[in-house]
Amino acid sequence: MIWSMVTELSQVFISILKDVAPIVVVLLGFQLGILRRKLPHLRKVLFGLFYVVVGLTFFLFGLERALFPLGREMARQLTDPAFIGGGPGVVPGWADYYWTYLxxxxxxxxxxxxxxxxIAVAIKAQDVSGGSVGAFGLRVAVAVGVALSLSVGTFRIVSGTPLYVYMIVGYAIVVVQTMFAPRMIVPLAYDSGGVTTSTVTVPLVAALGLGLASNVPGRSALLDGFGLIALASLFPMITVMGYAQIGTWLEKRRQKPIPTTSTPEGGP
Structure with missing residues (x-):
């Protein structure tokens, strides 16, 4: 058992070295061949590169050993007919999967x-905006967008509806919101859609989608299991611009002067 884990870990390490090598070659090529300057802080760079390789090795090893199996197992349990109440020969309807959506x-x-x-983007946005964009508020807005996207995505897998319908409607909403949202929030909203599909979110989302499509009757893991990550990139744009629009509307309401009634001249 231990020897097999060590063997697998070494294979992942070698694979990461092969993946990182082109990046190192490009950076060194430009630094030494184009800029013609020595690499500053060489020892720190080498230590940092070593930490990156080791960190990616353990991260990918952990994905294969823990997160991917966990996502598949959760999907299997949540779609088990014994759990959702389906009897022998009874095919559950989309409404029976409410625990999966939740x-x-x-x-x-x-x-x-x-x-x-x-977290990094939210902190930078708060610093650059002088506090007008709150880091925690932005994180919550993006998190709500991803949460909604996964609920809608799991409904899409269960119901078997095509992905392009959700994408077309979603991007139509984004285009309309872009015309009315505060200009300062639009680029940040677009970037927020990208940063969500990163190290922590993607593995669980991919495992959940593939596990769900493998266990729902009549679904294909290849055709139906993918697409959740695309929705997870789309919905945060909607929620972040909506968050800014609601904030702007509330601010205008607070600044709106309260009408005062004046008594006619000569009155009591």
């Missing part, structure tokens, strides 16, 4: 709040 919402919110790339 789990997808909860796991989407929780993983996004913990997403390191989102």
């Amino acid at each position: 789990f997808a919402f909860a796991i989407g919110f929780a993983t996004t709040i913990a997403e390191p790339s989102l």
